Amino acid sequence: MRIPLDQQSPVPLYRQIERYLRQSILAGKLAAETRLPATRQLAQDLGVSRITVNNAYAELESDGLIYTVEGSGAYVAPANPLPASNREPAIVWPLWQLEAQARAESSPETSSERIPQRPRHPHPIAFTGVGDPRHFPVHDFYKALKTVLHRDGIAALVYGGFDGGYRPLRETITHMLASQGIQAHPDQVLITAGSQQALALVCQVLLKPGDVVLVESPTYNVALDLFRSLALKIIGVPLDENGLQIQGLEMLLQQHHPRLLYTIPNFQNPSGSCLSGIRRRQLIALADRYNVPILEDDFAGDLRYDGRTQPAIKALDPGGRAIYTGTFSKMLMPGLRVGFLVAEGPIFGRLVEAKRVNDLATSNLIQRTLDEYVTIGRYQAHLRRSCRIYRQRRDAMLAAIRRYLPSDVHVNPPKGGLFLWLRLPEKVSSLALLPLAAEEGVEYAPGSRFFPNPVDGEGFLRLNFATQTPEEIEEGIRRLGMALRRLITGSHG
Ligand code: PMP
Secondary structure: OOOOOOOOOOOOHHHHHHHHHHHHHHOOOOOOOOEOOOHHHHHHHHOOOHHHHHHHHHHHHHOOOEEEEOOOEEEEOOOOOOOHHHOOOOOOOOHHHHHHHHHHHHOOOOOOOOOOOOOOOOOOEEOOOOOOHHHOOHHHHHHHHHHHHHHHHHHHOOOOOOOOOOHHHHHHHHHHHHOOOOOOOHHHEEEEOHHHHHHHHHHHHHOOOOOEEEEEEOOOHHHHHHHHHOOOEEEEEEEEOOEEOOOOHHHHHHHHOOOEEEEOOOOOOOOOOOOOHHHHHHHHHHHHHOOOOEEEEOOOOOOEOOOOOOOOHHHHOOOOOEEEEEEOOOOOOHHHOOEEEEOOOHHHHHHHHHHHHHHOOOOHHHHHHHHHHHHOOHHHHHHHHHHHHHHHHHHHHHHHHHHHOOOOOEEOOOOEOOEEEEEOOOOOOHHHHHHHHHHHOEEOEEHHHHOOOHHHHOOEEEEEOOOOOHHHHHHHHHHHHHHHHHHHHOOOO
């Protein structure tokens, strides 16, 4: 029997044999009662060990697709040997599908978070997500959409904006940026599908597999996932309440020759910390000295509740050192999928081209509607309202933490943004807590997701305070306190 095998494939050889035979049996190519080759013979024909063939046959036998007769060999079983509920679906995936799965499963990061399933609470309170959808400005956005369709007609429905996006929106963004001290020209603004796409485009243009990227440790989990998916080498720079620690950064720059430094200077995700003004200047100087581009992710810079604004790193950039990215997801609605990046120099054209080959263009209709919404001043009013609501919620969550969580749970009150970052009492794991919290009816993001090396984050968890009302926050933190106490006292099954 000739079975095509791929020796280089991450799918084990026994799986490939098993899959081929399974497919042949299910498709009726190997009829019931057909005798399969003896394992010794098949192993010889295929140039594999006998154990490999035995393993393949054992899998088929345990699924009832073949049966063995002592001293005689293996035979294809009569049709439909299994009860319907246990039967494999008739689809047998091609090898490349199995290879993709095998590659993902062999990656240490993707397998780091295996959480046992527990019964779910009927009314869970989730401290995850972005803003509170109950406060999205649906009505105003609808009015803006109607205006655009009426005013622009067909022009709003063609692709449009291959050179960077809808021009008036790019102009509007430069005005918004000017208030943060960033003097950008509309020609330097590229509209993207959320800031996530901006991160991906920068990686696509600047990096290749194996390149080193420096990140704050902890940092935004989906940026980590992106870097991993591109086989980049991720090096974490420790973080404190004033943002990434510059001390030691120079050594890492010398040691690792990174090709990118990714930073979230305002209300960092997940830690909530802000990079101090002095460090921003030091960072620009170091990046300049070591010829490393800075990718500045300002995902929630406008959601400030206390304290003074620091200049964006981009505002301190003498030109072309930093690439800035912002988004309307946190300040407005994530479903818009509109973000932007600001970059000067030869890189800008490369980013525009990368955007074009990725998705042609961000929705023209949505860009026009957003511009209409922002320019008539509703955006500023919405932002002020969001800041007022989110400040109350942050304070409600801090108060509930003091009330319901043990005093050795540590949190640094953030001056803005969306997140509280909790350090749990010593030896308490946020992954072990997760199923108990789910049972009590509260959800959070465990700390391991946010570290280049997931085990560094076991003692932390991230709570989003913006998605729930103060009453829900109080109840959710009370539930978290119950789960924590159960974990600490060991009173769980
Ligand atoms: N950066 C950070 C720090 C984020 O937290 C997120 C989303 N949560 C993004 C970028 C991507 O967001 P979006 O694509 O919606 O702009």
